[in-house]
Amino acid sequence: MVPRTPPPPSDDELDVYIRTRYRLLGIDISVLPESDPDAPMDQERLLANGRSILRADADAADFEIDPQFIASMPYPAPFTAWVEEGGR
Numbered sequence: 001m002v003p004r005t006p007p008p009p010s011d012d013e014l015d016v017y018i019r020t021r022y023r024l025l026g027i028d029i030s031v032l033p034e035s036d037p038d039a040p041m042d043q044e045r046l047l048a049n050g051r052s053i054l055r056a057d058a059d060a061a062d063f064e065i066d067p068q069f070i071a072s073m074p075y076p077a078p079f080t081a082w083v084e085e086g087g088r
Helices: 011-024 043-060
Strands: none
Touching: 011 043
């Protein structure tokens, strides 16, 4: 049985998710104007930006991991971890 991919969420579903996440973080976006092009930020642009980020993250996460890929390590183990010290 082939797993089926769920349909992508609608804008309204993503808006509910985004509003919920902000609410859980203690951020009240209702103080922003609904839609005001002269405001530094409004709810319409905030939600559009959130939807864009969520969709980009989903697209970026849709890749196959190459089992031969070896990621570089920011702090590799010291060379002494691979050699015997003191003639042991």
